[in-house]
Amino acid sequence: MPVVLGIETSCDETGVGIVSDGVLLGDALATSMDEHARFGGVVPEIAARAHLHAITPMVRHALDRAGLRFGDIDAVAATAGPGLATAVQVGLAAGKAYSLSLGVPLYGVHHLAGHAAVDILDHGPLPARCVALIVSGGHTSLLLLGDLARDPVTHLGDTADDAAGEAFDKIARLLGLPYPGGPAIDRIARDGDPTAITFPRPMTGPTDPPYRFSFSGLKTAVARWVERHRDRPLPVADIAASFQEAVADTLTRKALAACHDHQADTLLLVGGVAANSRVRALAEERCRASNIRLRVPSPRLCTDNGAMIATLGDLLAAADISPDPLHLSADPSAVLHGALLHGPH
Template structure:
């Protein structure tokens, strides 16, 4: 079986992973998060420079961790989009260089397909058909998945504005909590009352699109509540109430999709899938609906190289044709296929 080297540089994490036949042999991860914290968000130029500096050492660490040699690599898989253009470009250029120097095939893969594929490293092959909820800093989507390596991905619904993770970051800033906002709100919410404030559940009305998401209005509702409040700000209660609104909205729509499309498995992936309340409420509702919930461990929910190697492993085992070495990056490409096409118009996620 082919040994696949995966490279991920779509945002502020420099990830490298090595996978063979569905087994993660080794990985390494470097983050430039601390460099972005003082700006309250990711600065593309800083992220790109950090990737450039970290990639060679991350490849060495992953290879050493796996107990293999770089010369043993049979396939290179790399994120070709979506993501920050300058950051994606660094990883894609490195992936091409490794593939060319090793004389092995290159797969330019979709970042979000990696989030879906990474669960196979822990829980085995995906079922023939399942609903996937992808929730991250830049994306929130409900998908209908078949064979990830061969079948087209069907979008049931996507966010119309802010992604869930983006809303966490913005609300954390309103509350004076550190970046990144997701973990900070999760920690603060532990001491709060999730029923203290009745924040809205976006797009959950009878006439709303049942599978679309919108978190801009929820973020604004939190901002208006904070502006009107007098006296010391109850940060823990605001955090818990906001987090509950997000978890309620995500889990309600995902379970409804599973029921409507007769899928007995819900796959939940992406950075927000590491949130404790999102995980627990979704698990509770899946159990009540007799739906199996698959969620990777928190460390594999956030961006990492293992997830890209997992996609490359699936593509190689399926016999998919490799990407050309002149493959361009696609910073805003909608997920319709795990393998990014060599050319074609951009489609916004």
């Protein structure tokens, strides 16, 4: 089976993974998160410079952990979009360089398809049909998946404004919690009451689009509640828990509806927000009650990483999908249509 080197640089993590036949042989990850923390969010140019410094060491670390040499690599996969423009370009340029120097095929893949693929490393091949809920700092999408390497991806719904992870970051900043906001809110919410404050469940009314998301209004509702109670000590843990409950309820409610409506007996929950303890717990509870199989990768594979890109490249290579030309261009705002960023050739 081919050995695939995967490179991920869409945001602030420089991820490298090496996968063969659905098995992770080695990986490495560097993050520039601490450099962005003082700005309260990712600064694209800082991220790109960090990728430039980290990409070569991370490739070498992954190879060392796998016990492999460059000559053992049979194909290269790199995120070609979406993501921060300068960050994506660093990883794609590196992928092209390794492909050219090693004389092996290049696959320019879609970042979100990588998130869907990575669960293979924990739970084996994906089912022939499933609904995927991808929730991260930049994306909140419901997808209908078939064969991830060969079939087009059907978009059931996306977010109209803020992604779920973005909403976590903004609410954390409002509450004086550190960046990144998702883990901070998850930690403090454990000491709070999720029923203390009834925040809205956006776009869950009978006339709303069933699979579309919106978190801007929820963010505003939390901000207004905080503003109205500024004259007393804020119950930060209760606010965090109640906000987190609203997000988890909205995400899982729509995901389960999509499974029922499209006769899918498996829900795939992936992306950085899939590491949130309440989102995972509520998804497990509702899937169990509906006799739907839930697949969620381990938390370390939920956030951006090179293993997910290598796994997607492994699927493409095994399916004998035609690789990309070296003049492949990055697309920072690419819409997900399939595993390859620009589709079959």
